[in-house]
Each structure stands twice: as C-alpha cells, then as structure tokens.
Amino acid sequence: MYGDLAHKLALEAKRTQSLDKLPLYQDTLVRAIVREIRDLQKEADVLTEHASQDDDRVNQAQLFVCHLCMRRNKRCLLAYQRLRAERLDELVWANNEISKEQMDNLSPQEQEYLKKYNDLVSEFKGPLEKIDLGGTLEPPEDVFIDVRVLKDAGEIQTEYGVFNLTKDSQFFVRQADVERLIQQGYLKKL
Amino acid sequence: MSYYDIDDILADSQPGSPIKENVRLELPIWLAEILAICSISNSSDYEENDQDRETTFLKLLEPEFFSPVFLNFIKSDALRLNLNPYMFYYRIVTKWSNMFGDAELVELISKALVDRACELNDLSFKLNDHFRGSNLEFMNNLDSYEKQLFKNSHKSYKNLKIWWLKKPN
Amino acid sequence: MNFDDILKEFEASKRPGYNEDELRAEDVRRLLDAWVKERTVPELLPYEQELIDRILIRIRKQIELIELNSIELQTHEREIKLRLVVIESELDRVQFIIRSYTRTRLQKIDKYSLYIRSSDKETAKLSNNEFAYMERHLELLLELYNSQFMKNLPESLQAIDETGGGVSMIDEPDLDRPVFVRATAENVVEVDDEEIELTKDGIYVVRYRAVKDLVETGDVRVL
C-alpha cells in the first residue's frame, strides 16, 4: 500500500533516536519513497485530466488520497532527514573526533553538511571565544583539584606552569587542564 | 505538535476504522483523518440541514479502544487497563477529540491519566520496586508517553537522592 | 613578585568606587535571571546584548589578569594561588551560565527558525551573530534536503514552510506549555474561563500564555 515505505522510514527514525551512533543512511528506501511520490503525482495528473464531470466523486476521492499519500511521504522523508541533521549538529558540538565507522554511515551529502555546519559553528563561536561554547553544559564543580600521578605522563604545560608528572607525585591543578589525563588513567582525583 | 515529530508520525500510522460506501476498511489515521472531516466540494448543493446526506468521503467508526466496554473498564479500574498495544494512546485520544470534540471522553481519559500517573509516580519513587509482582503488570501496561514519564520521574528522584547522599570530594 | 605585590597591583587596577562594584554584582544577578528565564519559557526571549557585552569585557580582563599573573607562578604553594583560584572559579561559573544561555537560545533558534524569520518582532530578538547563524543553518539544511531527495520531488511538494492542509510545517513555540512560577505581586489571570488569583509568594504551575505578560513586568517569576 502507498505509505508503507514511508512508515518503514519513520520506524527507522524512531530506532535512530534510541541509538548512540547514527545508523547507515537508508539510501535505497529514500529513493523508493521519492519514486512512489512521482508515481503518485503521475496518477494525480491523470486523474486531474479526467476530472471533467463535476460530480465524479470517485475521481475526487482518488485524487484526494493521492495528494494525502504524497504529503505523508514527504513528511516522513523530511522528519527522517531532519532527525539525522540534528544528530550531525550534536556531533559537531561535541567536538570529538568522529570515528571512521560513524562517517561511513553517512551519505556523501550528509558528510558535506557536517563539514559546512562545523564551519558555521566555528564562525558562531568566534565572537564568544572566551566562553568556550563547546564546553560542558553541566554546572561547574571545583575548578582546582588535588591529583595523584598513577603512571608517568611526562611534562604538561598549563597556565600555572610546567608540571612534571612522575609516578606517585601529587599536584594541585586546574581540573580542566587534566580532564583527559584522568580519563586516560594517568592521574587520579583525590 | 511538530511536523517533524517522529512519535506523532507513528501515532498517525495507528489504524482507525472507517467505512467507505458501506465497506469496512482499516486505514491509518493520517489518511482517515482528513477524509473523514473533509466534505466533497460539490456537496454545497445540498441543503444545510440535510443531515442524511453523506457529505464526507467516509465516516469513522469508533475505534475499539473508545468503545463503551472499554470506557466502562477505564471507569472501574484505570490502573489495570492495558494501553501498551495502542502505543500512543493519549495522542490518539487527542487526535480523535480534535476531529469530534468528545468532551465526555476527554474528561474520562484525563481522570484515568491522573490515576495512572500517580501510581506511576509512586513506583518511580521507590527505586527498586517497580519490576516486581503486580507492579510488573502495571509497568507492562503503559503506553509510550507513560513509559517516558516514568523514566523521567524516576531519573529525577534518583538524581536528587544521589546528590543528597553524595560525599564531598 | 610575591603574592602581596600581586594583590596591591590588582587592587590598584580597580578602585573606581563602590558604584562600579554594585553594578558588576547586579549584572551577574541579571545574567542569572536571563538564563533561568531563557531555559524555562517556551519562546525565544530578546537577546541581552548590552548585558552580555559588558560581562564579556570583564571576562576578557579577568583572563588577561590570570595569564599575566600565572606565568610568574612556578611554585605549587597554595597561598599564592588562592586569589587566582577564586577568580578562576567565578570565571568558570559565569562562563558556564553564558554558555548555557547561548546554547539554549541556539536550540530554540534551530527549532523555530522558520517561525522566527517570518516576523520582524521575532527576528528582533536575535543578536547579529545569532541571525547570521540561523540564516546559514537554514541554508545548509535546505541544501541537504534538496541534494538528498527534495529536488526529485514534484515542484508542488518542494516547499518546507506550508501551513495549511494538515500539520503546519512551521514549528512555533507552544505558549500553552505549563511552567512553574512564583508570584511577586497580587494578580488575577484567566485560564479556560477559570480565574486564578495569584497571591504574593504563591507558587503555581500554569500555562505560560496566561502569565506571559506578568513575567515581562516582573509580577511573576518563572522558576
């Protein structure tokens, strides 16, 4: 039935909402839906041509259903694509490296969009660079913390000078400066 | 309601039951909805008060979940009602009411919603009790809105508890 | 340079008087207020241009000050760091609020761009930077839709801003969404033909539309 493919796409969108990574772009399905819309349009054109008698209710009903199906298909296409675009936006804001696996799931057009949106966000951040707009949206905790070095991590340079991170030494450092090192297991928050 | 809302799109896919030229058909709401409220353009010839004339493409039959039996069940024991098969029950009620403005139905379902939401709130507060015994049955009978409501409420209670008990660093 | 020197230099650099201090504290209070409001109400509120500009200038100065002083600090003694720790902590808080404020606005701008650009009143709520962002983002989205499928649809189906015949394609903020509020003055509001008497310090949950004007005048505060 008309609309079944679009329903499948809507279900795919629903599934996408619950996934951490964007799944593969449903190229075949999208194309099939576009084709269905064009078929419907042809059907509608024929029906319009034959709608000579005013009182042809069957014709009118069919035409109406054609239009509804086309609109429904369009809505599903747009909702699917918009959801994916929103997820791409989130990827840009998260400012993490995007894995190859994730990149492969995007269509070429989406990759292009991703690149351009990334540029746009950089532009937007420009005037507000002191705010670090890409930073965490969780309320701040302690800015400075005590850490112990778990394994040698060499020298790091911060605004508060150079720290030589040798095993078992302790430092009072700005949390933001060492967040990565804590995650990587070099340092332990005390 | 947003054009891009996936849940709304899916709620529209739920079957409604219209009759067309006295033939019963199951159509998704997105199709049945407009067909049921739109009159055919040449129907303007008919007299305004000519109620017997069929002037819309089709008429909707009341779906099973608004049937008197179902509604009676809601009245007697809203908590035992299984809304899970309908996925988007409250959305569908809203859509139905958009079309037909059934105040009585809305009042009844609103009351059921509050009853169920309070039960759900209780369970979301007790951190570990919700998947046991009769609670489990209730949890399995939720529609998608209620499930989300439970999750959000549970998360909020839990976050506050964790915050309150968290040791300072 | 020791800690006392830093302090002295620092104090000397800022002594224009009490009023200036009051103004700064007041600005941070206003920022908090704008932030809470923006996060709570469904619609986009006017951008606090002047307020944000003033605070950004102060932030820049603080960062310069930290840079300037911290270079000298090679020792790990806490005494010496205390002042900078305080400054950094506050900076972190203020930066967080502006960040959250700005990102909250961007979310609304992304969601309601077609609606916003359809009215001068809405467009006027944006900063120049936000407006440029909105226009470009919309352009990129259209490019994506078009290259992905839209250009292959019948022409009559290519619009993305239709409002008739079914669900409107233009998302609008839902002003009927309920909000938590506290009344700071007595008022009467009406919801569905029911009158609600707001008493001072009363806390209510009510649809935003009913109290929107009072939020603007300050008789009601959103929470």
Next chain:
Amino acid sequence: MSSDLSRYRTVSRTQAGGREPICGRSMMCSGGRCDFSSGTSRRTGLVSTYCLGDKKSRGEQIPLWLATLLKKQEKCNIVVPEWLSVEYLRVRYDEEIKYPSKFSNLPWHWLPIAKKLLDYASDDFIDPPHEIRSLLQDLREVRLVKARKGIRELNHVYIQLDGLSLMEINEMRPFILEVMDQLRKMNDSLKVKAEEETPRQAAAQMDRDDESDDDIYQKE
C-alpha cells in the same frame, strides 16, 4: 600542549564527566556569612565584586560558592544560618506533622545550602551536624509525601504548591509538567474542534497544492 589560553581551553574542556546532578537547575548564588580566620584574602576583583574581609573575624556576606571555596582552603569559618539548628528544624518538623496540607516555611534554597554547609563546614555548626542531617532528612521525607499526595490534584488548568522550595520543585518538575501538558493537550483538543476552520476550507487548501507561491524556500 599549547600555551595559548583560549585554544588550550577549548581542547582540554571538551570532555568533562561526573558532575553534580542538580536536576536541571543549579543554585548559583545565595548568601552565607563568612568569618575570615586569616588575613590572606582581601578584596577580590571578580566579574562581579565581593569584598572579602581584611580583618580577622569580621563577618562578611559572600556567596555560598565562594564561602565553601575559601572554607576548603581553610581561609574562613562560615557563620551557619540560624535555621540550621536543631531547635528551628524541630519546630518546622512539628508544623509539617500538625498541618498535613501545608508546607512549613523554609528558606527557598534550604536543601542545597544545608548540604553544602554540612559537606564543607560541619565544624562550624553549633549543634551536632549528624543531628541536623537526620532532622533535615525527616523534613525532606515528610514534605515529599505531601508533595506526592498533591499530585492527585493535577488538572489541565493550574495547581498551587505554596511553600515548596526550589530543589523540591526541581525534583517533581518533569513529572508535574509532563502530566499537566498532556492533560491540557487533551483538553485543548476540544477547543480546536470548536473553532476549527470549516472542513471545506481544509479541502480547498489541499487542492491548492500546485500554487504554493510566495515561498522563499522553494528551490529551483
């Protein structure tokens, strides 16, 4: 790593985890009084300004975040507010029991203030901190039961929750807002029917498909 401050920050702050969950809102400012036991902290130029006491033992009003920060560095003692006493909290608790449908009058930020001070300044309390903590817990529980009873009254028009503090509101916020929103949506659908455009207009709109003009976003 770069010494360029702004760049460095952007890189290093992209990943931050494990922050304090504050139910969507955080309390960013609230007064607490603070006595300085050491003269090291003085007037501090901040984005906003707070005047820290020069002299020992001079009380100053400063924000709670600053007070706990200084306290952690052992630079001050905090004057614990009067309401954080066993006597005060007992009275409030009795009131909560006596008036089952009313919340007793506690400070707007009572939970986070109490929590911060117990966490970082327990030695500044006059009464035993563990007693205060358990009284606070009792208060919290009895009030939560009331608040949760109150949700039986949810409807599509409004509810009133006088006396609830901000953190308690935050705790119930998602639930109350979502239920009320659903209730008013169902109820408003009745209005839609009443003022709806006539079906014929809707049909006409559908037929106008071909002439979606004046549309800036229609692409070639």
